Amino acid sequence: MTSPKHRFSFARGLHDSAAALLGLALACAPAGPAFAQKRYDPGASDTEVRIGHIGPYSGPASAYATIGKAASAYIAKVNAEGGVHGRRIVLLSVDDGYNPAKTVEQARKLVEHDEVLALFAPLGTAQNLAIQRYMNAKKVPQLFVGTGATRFGDAKAFPWTMGWQPTxxxxxxxxxxxxxxxxxxxxxxxxxxxxxxxxxxxxxxxxxxxxxxxxxxxxxxxxxxxxxxxxxxxxxxxxxxxxxxxxxxxxxxxxxxxxxxxxxxxxxxxxxxxxxxxxxxxxxxxxxxxxxxxxxxxFIRDPDDATLQGTRELADYRAFMRQYYPQGEPGDFLNVLGYSQAQTLVQTIRQAGDELTRENLMRQAANLSMTLPMLYPGIEVKTGPDDYRPIQQVQLVRFNGTRYEALGQPVGK
Structure with a gap:
């Protein structure tokens, strides 16, 4: 088990990263961001964007720890390729032991001491519930939470909290x-x-x-x-x-x-x-x-699925794992999850352009229309001002003793 707190800021110099990032195969509908005037909230500057992440690196749900490690590795990849608009992303990933009381403590530290721009993918239903009112009172984005609980898609009651996966x-x-x-x-x-x-x-x-x-x-x-x-x-x-x-x-x-x-x-x-x-x-x-x-x-594709073999999507994912998270298991769904969540975060930051305020980051999170390479074909990440549930379809699957096989086509709620 790694140390419960990790600071990932692997900048290797600033250079044009547009070509490399296009290789993610993220199809994004919103128009490019405006760069006329730079605006920053705590956690953002000309050189970096600080984001907090809370996960169970210890405790009864520590199997999920690899999600944070995979997401952090993907951020390292983005930084190595020049960051987002020349800014590196500093992901502060901390441990709450799957204990809601500890989640509150860590959220307060990240927001008030580390001054992160947003929290990204904090894991757990009770854990996110414990910090939801605090995050909304502080008007700090609680983005792409790691739970499918229905209450985390209520744009009217909690406009600073957004889900990610199907409910x-x-x-x-x-x-x-x-x-x-x-x-x-x-x-x-x-x-x-x-x-x-x-x-x-x-x-x-x-x-x-x-x-x-x-x-x-x-x-x-x-x-x-x-x-x-x-x-x-x-x-x-x-x-x-x-x-x-x-x-x-x-x-x-x-x-x-x-x-x-x-x-x-x-x-x-x-x-x-x-x-x-x-x-x-x-x-x-x-x-x-x-x-x-x-x-x-x-909604995430199995890296061992026969229908995925030989595709660019799988080749890119496996290359990422080899270079940036070699100790991780490429076939683990949890690593694909962290990889995909991090891609969603990076796109949101990219859309925010030079207006890196918490309000604009939330606005961009509510204006996504994209595909992710390791999601099942036909399943999109799509949001709107009144739609805080980015992924709303799943694929039924059955385990055959070796891997999962799809049952029919993706279905919605």
Whole structure:
């Protein structure tokens, strides 16, 4: 595990980077920024843009730590190629141990002491909830948060907070519709984390089942992030006689649930929340044989997908990993996630031009229309002044024992 605080500012001299950055294959609709007058808020200057990031480099969700490392590596790449409009991006990435109280402490330090222009991709539902009112009171962008909780796309109530990934409720609705279409008589057992993250998924799932929910959901069990294991919950869920299992858990507990189900001889059809889709962090610890057949949803393409081999998008991503994050696993979805989130941030800064104020950065975040090379074809990053949900489609996928395979075409909420 790396040190909980990293300062990434890998400037290698300023030079024209336009050609290199075009190679990202980011198709951006908004017109180029105006450079008539430079305007700066804290965190921006002629030479740099300071951005804060908070993630779980320690604690029960430390499997997600590699997201921050991949994002930081991508920022290092951008800086090595000249930065954005001649400015390097300084990404201050700090550890909160997946503890909301620590998230508050770190956010205050980044905003008030380090004077960052914005926070980028802080991870976790409870963690972002703990700082949302503070960030909005301070009028500091809380951009592209690392959670799909529905409340982080409310442009009117919280104009300084923006999501990035599809919402948990929308994702859960897609699973529910798939179950209704393929197993209308299913008996469903649900495991959920006992917080806003788990309840958000459950609400979307039950809402989509509609008047069938009471008959179809035959058992629920919850766990706390401080729990050592979830063995007792899985035993109780198996005893319900359910033949479908909806696993709403973060990586550590999702892996435990898949393994325990197999150990007890329970073989339901399994739906896995996308927050734990990852092969290296979840399915391998669970046992690949145990995970075979698991259905999940993704908007990010699997680097091992046969249909992606030989493409420019994959070649660029793998070259980036080799040069800037060689200790990372290229096949890990989490690294693709950090890479893609960082590309979104860089485009937002680019659109802001020389008006690097917090207000303009937020305005540009709400004016995105772009594609990202490692998202499934047809899935866009698109926002508007009243649309703070950049990605609104997912691809249903099924794990075949080695990798995920797409089920049909991308679907929306």
């Amino acid at each position: 948990y409720q929308d994702e859960a609705r897609i699973y529910a519709r798939h179950i209704l279409a393929t197993r209308p008589q299913a008996r469903v057992a649900v495991l959920l984390q006992n917080d806003d993250f788990g309840r958000d998924y459950l609400k979307g799932f039950v809402d989509a089942l509609g008047d069938r929910a009471a008959a179809m959901v035959v058992a629920q069990a919850s766990y706390e992030v401080s729990d050592a294991t979830i063995d007792s919950q899985l035993i109780a869920l198996k005893a319900s006689g359910a033949d479908v299992f909806f696993n709403i858990a973060t990586p550590k507990f999702a892996a435990q649930a898949i393994r325990k189900a197999a150990e007890t001889g329970w073989r339901p059809v399994q739906y896995l929340a996308s927050v734990s889709i990852f092969v290296q962090a979840v399915l391998q610890p669970a046992g690949l044989d145990n995970a075979t057949g698991v259905i999940s949803a993704s």
